[in-house]
Amino acid sequence: xxxxxxxxxxxxxxxxxxxxxxxxxxxxxxxxxxxxxxxxxxxxxxxxxxxxxxxxxxxxxxxxxxxxxxxxxxxxxxxxxxxxxxxxxxxxxxxxxxxxxxxxxxxxxxxxxxxxxxxxxxxxxxxxxxxxxxxxxxxxxxxxxxxxxxxxxxxxxxxxxxxxxxxxxxxxxxxxxxxxxxxxxxxxxxxxxxxxxxxxxxxxxxxxxxxx
Amino acid sequence: xxxxxxxxxxxxxxxxxxxxxxxxxxxxxxxxxxxxxxxxxxxxxxxxxxxxxxxxxxxxxxxxxxxxxxxxxxxxxxxxxxxxxxxxxxxxxxxxxxxxxxxxxxxxxxxxxxxxxxxxxxxxxxxxxxxxxxxxxxxxxxxxxxxxxxxxxxxxxxxxxxxxxxxxxxxxxxxxxxxxxxxxxxxxxxxxxxxxxxxxxxxxxxxxxxxxxxxxxxxxxx
Numbered sequence: 013x014x015x016x017x018x019x020x021x022x023x024x025x026x027x028x029x030x031x032x033x034x035x036x037x038x039x040x041x042x043x044x045x046x047x048x049x050x051x052x053x054x055x056x057x058x059x060x061x062x063x064x065x066x067x068x069x070x071x072x073x074x075x076x077x078x079x080x081x082x083x084x085x086x087x088x089x090x091x092x093x094x095x096x097x098x099x100x101x102x103x104x105x106x107x108x109x110x111x112x113x114x115x116x117x118x119x120x121x122x123x124x125x126x127x128x129x130x131x132x133x134x135x136x137x138x139x140x141x142x143x144x145x146x147x148x149x150x151x152x153x154x155x156x157x158x159x160x161x162x163x164x165x166x167x168x169x170x171x172x173x174x175x176x177x178x179x180x181x182x183x184x185x186x187x188x189x190x191x192x193x194x195x196x197x198x199x200x201x202x203x204x205x206x207x208x209x210x211x212x213x214x215x216x217x218x219x220x221x222x223x224x
Numbered sequence: 225x226x227x228x229x230x231x232x233x234x235x236x237x238x239x240x241x242x243x244x245x246x247x248x249x250x251x252x253x254x255x256x257x258x259x260x261x262x263x264x265x266x267x268x269x270x271x272x273x274x275x276x277x278x279x280x281x282x283x284x285x286x287x288x289x290x291x292x293x294x295x296x297x298x299x300x301x302x303x304x305x306x307x308x309x310x311x312x313x314x315x316x317x318x319x320x321x322x323x324x325x326x327x328x329x330x331x332x333x334x335x336x337x338x339x340x341x342x343x344x345x346x347x348x349x350x351x352x353x354x355x356x357x358x359x360x361x362x363x364x365x366x367x368x369x370x371x372x373x374x375x376x377x378x379x380x381x382x383x384x385x386x387x388x389x390x391x392x393x394x395x396x397x398x399x400x401x402x403x404x405x406x407x408x409x410x411x412x413x414x415x416x417x418x419x420x421x422x423x424x425x426x427x428x429x430x431x432x433x434x435x436x437x438x439x440x441x442x443x444x445x446x
Contacts, residue, residue: 027249034256041263058404061412062275076400179274184401188303188394191403199282207274208404 052126052150053077058184059213066209070175072166073209075126076182080190081152083128084165088121089173096173097121103168104131112138128152131161155193162194166201181209277407280419299346299388301339301406302423304431305397307332309339309406318426327434332405339406343413346388351414354380381416390418395431 055077069090075083089096098117105112108131112120116138128150129137137149155162169176178198182191198206295314302310310327330339344351354377360366361373368376392406403420410418431437 024246027253030253031249031256034253034260038256038260038263041260041267045263045267057272058401058408060273060275060404060408062273062408064274064276065271066274181272182400182404184399184404186400187396188398188400188403189396191400192394192396195279199279204279204281206277206279208277208407209272210275210404210408212273 050125051075052083052128052147053079053081053183055181055183056185057181057209057211060208060210061213062210063212064207066179066207067177070173071177071179071207072169073126073179073181074162074194075128076180076186076190076194077152078183078185080187081128081150082155082162082190082194083126083150084153084162085126086169086173086176095121096169097123099172100165100168101134103172104134104164107164107168108132110135130154131164155190155197160197163197163201166198166203170201170203177207178203178205179207179209275404275407275411277420280421293389297387297389298391299343300391300393300427301330302327302427302431303392303394303398303402303406304435305395305437306435307399307402308435309402310395310431310434311339311342312430316424316426316430318424324426324430324433327430329434332402332409339409340413343388343390343409343415347413347415350380350384350387350416354414381414384416387416390415392418392420393423393427394420395423395428397437 053075055075069087072084072086075085077083086097086100088094098121101117101120102112104110110131112135116135119138123138127137130151130153133149137146140146140149153162153165154160166178180191180194195206198204298313298315300312304310309330309332311330312325312327314325316325329337330342331337332339334340357366357376357380358373361368390410392403392410394403407418407420
């Protein structure tokens with residue numbers, strides 16, 4: 013009886029389709045991810061049990077750093093064509109009699125992180141290309157009652173984008189005085205609903221233990 | 225010349241046929257797997273979590289009386305310095321600032337001195353109701369679409385009229401972390417009614433007495 017010849021070659025799987033598929037998935041993921049931008053100040057958010065996630069669009073985030081500086085960030089709207097950011101900036105410029113050029117507005121549109129520059133220095137900030145110079149200029153948005161630029165920013169943001177949702181991202185160690193001040197400014201501008209950005213931390217309560 | 229070149233070409237073709245170009249793609253697949261895993265994990269987890277809060281509207285018209293709430297259900301939690309919470313029940317009027325009630329000191333632990341146990345004790349009825357409901361949903365005794373579970377719970381909360389009403393106030397030395405933590409505790413304890421209100425000067429004084437800080441507030445500021 014003739015023996016059936018077994019293939020002596022090692023089983024070789026053709027991985028080309030797999031590689032193709034992987035490439036597609038990889039490209040998709042790379043294009044859809046939004047890289048987390050470094051914030052101008054390191055912020056360690058407090059924890060909570062909330063599992064809701066931040067909205068994708070129509071938000072403005074107030075960043076409250078440990079050293080009581082206030083930074084502001086907002087998005088370009090659900091569609092980047094709406095370009096809310098340059099509109100807000102030019103609105104701000106009108107209030108302070110500053111004319112921003114097309115290049116500056118475009119630079120502001122693309123600037124990915126929170127801003128904490130007084131409006132008088134905004135032009136200089138957008139024109140400088142050096143990151144170190146920019147970081148040095150991030151001194152926080154003035155919130156004094158004499159120079160309340162934050163209120164103007166909020167007003168302009170809400171004029172340009174009425175659906176905007178306010179978010180507060182604060183460091184756990186931020187003093188309450190600055191938080192109170194910011195909440196007051198928001199309340200003056202009729203913003204009473206906030207999203208507080210937190211880190212998820214699951215808590216379980218044992219009912220039996222409590223009822224003891 | 226041309227012939228020679230053709231010959232060479234033909235030879236080369238033969239060689240190429242012998243060893244079919246087979247690239248080992250395993251390392252490439254490995255690398256891609258890693259990258260895909262990385263991207264998938266970062267996209268899923270990079271979204272920040274939020275906690276919603278509604279603040280009471282500022283009364284522009286000073287003549288309008290704020291809504292009346294029963295004093296026996298009112299609990300005041302004042303965020304103090306050093307992550308401490310000071311707590312008293314009922315209301316205090318500015319007139320009796322010479323005879324202020326003492327404050328109980330609480331902290332953010334889950335122990336007997338913690339705000340969680342204290343609040344849960346007062347909110348036990350509602351908390352138990354919500355917990356029972358959640359258990360029944362989990363064990364399949366009540367079948368509901370997932371969206372309406374939250375709706376049911378929030379309806380239970382609005383229907384509740386015996387549980388505590390918590391007023392959260394913050395002394396100026398408190399931190400933002402305390403503020404978020406106390407709101408979180410309210411969510412954990414299932415408190416139906418809580419809000420953040422401005423601290424009154426006599427309450428600041430109470431905190432200062434309890435925490436042993438030199439007083440900075442004057443009764444003239446009303």
